[in-house]
Amino acid sequence: MTIKPPVDDFATDWDHTDPQWVADPYPIWDDLRQRCPVAHTERFGGGWFPATHEGVSAVAKDTVNFTSRMPIIVNGRPGEEALPSPIGVTPPISSDPPFHAIARRIMLPPLAPGPVNKMEPQVRALCRRLLDGLGDDAVVNGGLDYAQHIPAAVIQQLLGFPPEDEEVFSEIIHVVMEGVDQEVEERFEAFVPIEEYFVKQIEDHREHPRDDFTSYLLNAEIGGNKLQDEHIFGTMVLTLIAGIDTTWSAIGASLWHLATHPEDLARLVNEPDLMPVAVEEFLRFYAPVSMARLVKHDMEYLGCPMKEYDWILLGFPAANRDPAVFEDADRFIIDRAENRHVAFGLGIHRCAGSNLARMELRVAIEEFIARYPRFELADPLEVTWSKGTVRGPRNLPLRVLA
Amino acid sequence: MKVSIDADICQGQGRCFSIAPRIFTFDDLGNGVVIADGTLTDQGLELARLAQSNCPEHAIFIEE
Numbered sequence: 001m002t003i004k005p006p007v008d009d010f011a012t013d014w015d016h017t018d019p020q021w022v023a024d025p026y027p028i029w030d031d032l033r034q035r036c037p038v039a040h041t042e043r044f045g046g047g048w049f050p051a052t053h054e055g056v057s058a059v060a061k062d063t064v065n066f067t068s069r070m071p072i073i074v075n076g077r078p079g080e081e082a083l084p085s086p087i088g089v090t091p092p093i094s095s096d097p098p099f100h101a102i103a104r105r106i107m108l109p110p111l112a113p114g115p116v117n118k119m120e121p122q123v124r125a126l127c128r129r130l131l132d133g134l135g136d137d138a139v140v141n142g143g144l145d146y147a148q149h150i151p152a153a154v155i156q157q158l159l160g161f162p163p164e165d166e167e168v169f170s171e172i173i174h175v176v177m178e179g180v181d182q183e184v185e186e187r188f189e190a191f192v193p194i195e196e197y198f199v200k201q202i203e204d205h206r207e208h209p210r211d212d213f214t215s216y217l218l219n220a221e222i223g224g225n226k227l228q229d230e231h232i233f234g235t236m237v238l239t240l241i242a243g244i245d246t247t248w249s250a251i252g253a254s255l256w257h258l259a260t261h262p263e264d265l266a267r268l269v270n271e272p273d274l275m276p277v278a279v280e281e282f283l284r285f286y287a288p289v290s291m292a293r294l295v296k297h298d299m300e301y302l303g304c305p306m307k308e309y310d311w312i313l314l315g316f317p318a319a320n321r322d323p324a325v326f327e328d329a330d331r332f333i334i335d336r337a338e339n340r341h342v343a344f345g346l347g348i349h350r351c352a353g354s355n356l357a358r359m360e361l362r363v364a365i366e367e368f369i370a371r372y373p374r375f376e377l378a379d380p381l382e383v384t385w386s387k388g389t390v391r392g393p394r395n396l397p398l399r400v401l402a
Numbered sequence: 403m404k405v406s407i408d409a410d411i412c413q414g415q416g417r418c419f420s421i422a423p424r425i426f427t428f429d430d431l432g433n434g435v436v437i438a439d440g441t442l443t444d445q446g447l448e449l450a451r452l453a454q455s456n457c458p459e460h461a462i463f464i465e466e
């Protein structure tokens with residue numbers, strides 16, 4: 001890992017992995033929104049960060065001038081030869097039109113509201129099991145012992161990986177998440193055992209088809225042909241990358257909020273009907289996911305001289321705090337009635353797992369506050385936040401109150 | 403009074419059918435669909451407006 005100098009001015013040198021941004025990005029975004037509103041950096045090989053809803057929305061919906069082929073920022077500027085094909089390594093998130101629509105259409109039905117609603121009782125039982133495991137301890141870890149395990153178990157089950165592989169699976173998740181911070185070569189190396197495990201699972205599903213997402217992908221067709229193995233593998237890896245630390249972060253940030261805002265916790269406990277509206281406000285206020293695009297060609301865009309292969313950091317969390325779109329944008333309003341938040345993105349790449357993520361978040365919070373109607377941070381200084389593309393609390397010790 | 407969803411704009415964000423499940427539902431991809439022909443009562447109009455003001459894609463249209 002390379003050590004980077006701290007950022008002095010985010011308008012000309014932004015870095016979403018800088019400790020200041022990781023600790024508290026919101027004042028930085030407010031400042032950029034007023035001053036720029038599109039910030040620039042020479043880091044990562046060069047890139048732009050639109051801090052307004054308008055800027056984020058324009059880029060997210062524009063597949064003519066921007067490509068999704070590398071949706072996560074890495075160190076260095078990709079050249080044409082380093083870019084994956086228009087299909088991308090993890091379709092559909094890394095795909096551009098027209099292939100994107102085909103890959104996305106395959107993914108959507110198993111993640112649509114109908115199938116997701118059927119999963120709710122299992123998720124609820126899972127949450128209760130995890131809570132039982134926390135027992136009567138005075139301090140429980142809402143991040144590492146609760147929030148993390150919910151999406152991990154859900155994705156493991158969705159993909160149809162054997163329950164007894166839980167440890168292998170959590171090692172895989174660990175490697176994938178660490179990978180965000182590594183140089184490309186290190187990452188490739190770490191990925192070898194993961195690839196082997198996935199290939200083994202794919203083969204096992206070929207021989208013994210069952211009712212899960214992996215078998216579904218093996219049966220899926222494009223124009224009468226089965227999907228290529230790379231496509232199946234890429235989509236499975238995407239489900240793992242996109243489905244776990246995102247949802248973990250959303251659950252963790254919501255628990256963090258409730259631990260630090262007893263009045264909101266009391267309201268949710270006393271008015272359970274507020275839950276669906278509260279979930280949207282959790283998603284707006286603590287939106288965990290920022291994605292990337294690459295500029296396709298030199299152009300003047302949003303008033304900036306963009307160059308081919310400049311990065312764009314698509315800050316959905318920043319868009320969600322834009323006062324031009326949200327009244328009292330910097331206030332968490334648990335019963336906010338109008339809430340056009342963009343936590344799940346905008347346009348053709350809208351999160352394919354949003355129905356599942358919402359259900360997990362709602363059920364996880366419902367069950368947690370049913371078990372622990374009063375709790376607070378055990379020690380604010382012990383809470384750690386992840387950095388980069390996905391932001392959320394990791395270590396989250398909570399003190400249970402009587 | 404009538405409500406409609408522009409299928410070219412809708413991306414399946416899923417807000418309308420959870421806010422107003424008597425007016426909107428979803429198809430097998432999870433995209434929003436108006437139930438029946440979208441004719442609204444007074445009370446329906448209010449709910450349809452609420453759904454409209456929560457649609458991140460601005461895909462809901464109301465004819466008054």
Ligand code: HEM
Nearest residue numbers: 092093242243246247250289291344345349351352353357
């Ligand atoms: C709270 C949790 C989650 C958040 C905040 C979130 C956020 C996002 C965002 C912002 C995008 C857009 C990416 C872009 O524009 O480049 C996205 C895409 C995607 N997400 Fe999620 N996600 C969450 C959970 C999930 C889950 C649980 C799954 C899968 C089971 C999932 C699967 C996907 C997929 C497949 C895409 C790509 C869709 C496409 O390119 O058409 N996500 N997500």
